[in-house]
Amino acid sequence: MRSRNISNLIEHYLKKIMADDDQIEIRRSSIAHLFNVVPSQINYVIRTRFTIPNGYLVESKRGGGGYIRIEHVKLLDNLGILDLLTQVIGTHLSEKKGVSIVHTLVRHDILSHKEANIVIASISKRTLCIGNTALENEIRARILISILNHLRYES
Known part of the structure; x- marks a missing residue:
């Protein structure tokens, strides 16, 4: 402790x-x-x-x-950071790491609190309750990478 x-x-x-x-x-x-x-x-x-x-x-x-x-780092000032985030996510992402990334996006004013809550709801275990953790982590990674790519081109 x-x-x-x-x-x-x-x-x-x-x-x-x-x-x-x-x-x-x-x-x-x-x-x-x-x-x-x-x-x-x-x-x-x-x-x-x-x-x-x-x-x-x-x-x-x-x-x-x-x-x-x-x-x-300021995420959108350096698009390379979004690439690094995408690499960190990889093909599988735990809920805890996903939520951490979303909170980082809020701290950098890339997402509002409301948007973050929507993203967190979409990547939660409760939403992705497939019964296969590996598949849930893969879907979660795809969702978050898609969001990051969208942010890259919208900002």
Whole structure:
């Protein structure tokens, strides 16, 4: 339980220092020292909370002068991000990941809350209750990719 709470604190801290800038560079060891955790805990937070579906690009450079750069991206300013989202979705998408992507689209003012609710309803387990999880995940991926492609050409 402590791990989850510390992960939330680290995420909150990183987002707080990103509040003024769309990009930050951090040293994993410095953040780990600040929170008194092992550096792999920082990797975990970045790998799970700062993802493309959540609207972030992460770049890291290893070595003595290494850093981790986290960039908050504006999705429609960079159509390549929509391509990356499409790649992340792939051929199968869980409901949880789908909802995360939809929330990212709302945060970037690409979808309204009302539109997001419609999309979430269309990709929910309740709607796609086929009884075959793999098929449901495939249909969910197709729906969301279709929506992303539509947004690409409408914006």
